[in-house]
Amino acid sequence: MTARVLVVYTGGTLGMVPSDQGYVPAAGLEARIRKQLADAAAILPSYDLLELDRLIDSANLLPADWQRIGQVLQQHWSDYDGFVVLHGTDTMAYTASALSYQLRGCNKPVILTGAQIPLGQPRNDAVDNLTHALLLAADARISEVCLCFRGRLLRGNRARKVNSTAFAAFDSPNALPLGRIGIDVALYGDRLMAPGTPDFAFPDSQPDAVALLMLYPGIPARLVDAALDPDQTRGLILQSYGVGNPPNADVTLMDALGEAIDRGVTVVNVSQCHQGPVNQGAYATGAELNSLGVLPGLDLTPEAAFTKLHFLLGLGCPEDIIRELMVRPLAEDCTPA
Template sequence: MSAAQLLVIHTGGTIGMVPTEYGLAPATGFEQLVRSRLGQRLDHLPSFDLLELSPLIDSAELTPEHWHLIAAPILERYADYQGFVVLHGTDTLAYTASALSFVLHGLNKPLILTGSQIPLSSPRNDAENQLLAALELAGRREINEVCVLFDGLLLRGNRCVKLDTSAMAAFDSPNSPHLGTVGIDIRLRRDLLLPAGTPTFFRGQFDPLAVAVLRIFPGIRSTLLQAVLSQPGLKALVLQSYGVGNAPVSDTALLETLEAAVARGTTIVNVSQCVRGGVADGTYATGSALTRAGVIPGADLTLEAAFAKLHWLVAQNKTPAEIAASMRRAFCGEQQVSS
């Protein structure tokens, strides 16, 4: 067992990038930079080991196969540490946070994901505060789930979304209250935090071809939907619909294409394009028509959570009926469930 209390996993992303002639790019040697920049401030925080993935991942290059690589050190050394920090690029951080919440279902230790808008190597950056706060939170025994820490907000990992490309406050959880704030004091919402679970970790692999996403837009044709649904290896589709779950179902070919795909065993989940709110399939006839066609209402799941949850369920070789039932159930606080 390591003498350190925490394991920090540096996956890549802006936080550890350096300038090149082509723009910012991942660079090795991040631990030395962290310890030199943060210096004595680390003395009052939990001790940590830092593991750097090789090769580092620019988060824009992330695939579902990377989720296992990120989770592997945690799975292998879970008993050795009191908590974990994952440093990740912001572009796909919400996808990885969602995926890890399912892969590490039943956590009884903190796992904090963070990144930054400006690299730690820059004179003016947001990385220092993110790192210091993440280390402190990863040592808090009240936290037993996957969280995202960004700009002073502690968010449930499978509820967060990136909302801003340039502001320091890049992330929020529009359909879920903040789990805590980091200001002069650290304030945790203990009434909202998940209780310690019994780990039932997933150690399998993800097939990057298994799940796709299609956004409904004015004038969409069934031929495009057919092209997506006919992709080799596709097992599930996240359909991003309008408002509370509406789509142009007067196009009978579109509806028939969905029905045929469901009949073939493809799982289709309906989530809203809106940042706030969710799918209420019985509100309008256009939404209820999707449900009658076999499309599963996705409640208030974020796109990232729906995508990751489907990957997790498909990778367990569950049947379409089992997946449909699981998509209506909350495993780790990822959605509201109707009573």
Template structure:
């Protein structure tokens, strides 16, 4: 029987109702132990619980929190067989993606989970997520960052939050689930990343380094310039139409994008669509982005594209190197 570290970072699972809305429950660790003990679940691994000194409402997440979470896991890496990270659902996919890049050499599982209903409430989905997450944390051969939620094990950097209130909040649009809970919960071996020699790379993030530029019908060059003409911005995830098409008839907008690339900003093109991938050569409009040096983002989720670009810009100084690595799968986050 293995030993698991539960890292409570915040989120709905650890809240309790109050007159001002849900607030962190100061007795959450005790409640969690009691609910697990009363569950009657056999063969749960031994576990310890630690909490961040200041819990994170996931809407307040910053890139610095990614480094904080990863750093705590690395400190305890040799002491446990797996790690269960309790996290708010709103930005869970961002954090799971970011950690997948900061733990490029991994020999044990890191499972993110949480809940849509606090554990303190009768109908909470949190207990099931925690129980199955604990079992997955001692699963042989599982050595990557995942999200387990509502019966499905998903690759962390392939996951996005699709639903605000339903219990099946998460999906992996362009990659099959790594496992689905039934009578058994067995990950699909052929879908898993192989264990790799230990390697941890936790940079210092600049929260202003990456922005998101969402294209919409009638977008002005002025709107794009307001985001990109900032000396602190080193990269942008651009959300375009279909297979990666911009409104290239807006020549002033295209000039703004070209100027940004020319001064060394890395612009990664990701489609608004959840399913499918960017192919900048399919249409002439998309090919215009190839000519000015915009980087195609393939089938990256928004969360993975944002986290990967942040990570690479924190690790690399050469924009050309960042563009090269953005197009290459590093931790199973995109199709080759």
């Protein structure tokens, strides 16, 4: 295999080692990987490993880390045929979504993967996930940001972590897999994005700009007020019930949303349900959001909606452009209404 792949190690379970406090990130992963993959070397592409200076447990991920990872990929884009990003599973779906927006016009594979059990530990899933990711990163048919886990290739901005302990930890609830790896590697060409012309953008991180608010029965006004902080919040992802229904009898909540939108906050409504889109006009409660100017988030995952809004705000897009793009597919992140 003549393809060259860059493996970017950001941290996460795959490369962790045991400690008295549990698994922790550890440097020196390359030697451990080459030892573990020695038996498969004949079928794998040539690869180099780049270890970030600051390895993170993905539970500590910050929006600035998306920019840092994306810029590393951009710096090496012309030197490799594909890329593997090793990442912790807890926030991998956020990073996969963010990279799909940053790497617009992607014309090479970018495959995120990780593990539930670290490399070198008994019964680990790290070897298979890494082997599969390397093979896919060398496949010229892929031209987008994907997540590979437990033999399934998922679109990065459609993926979610759905199980905390199973090896099959990820799914894309509203989109079919892009491929499966069993005895053979099967890619579904009609589902893959066509190669684009790279137009990468890494907007400055504004960690306080976007808030995410999950509604629940009896949610207090103080939480709503905090999420819509007029000095910080420029965008809000609202996780409502069912097809996009809020408790419209909660006048304080509805007034707060309306006032925030009037002062320029972009509010996007996504469903708490695992599958299915938002349809704000199906019930009177949801229809009231339409009158306030809340945007229906279609079938965007919460991770994709959150990172997409961060990205557009970071670019400095005018409010009308943000409102247009949030409800339109970008990197095939949602299904048009």
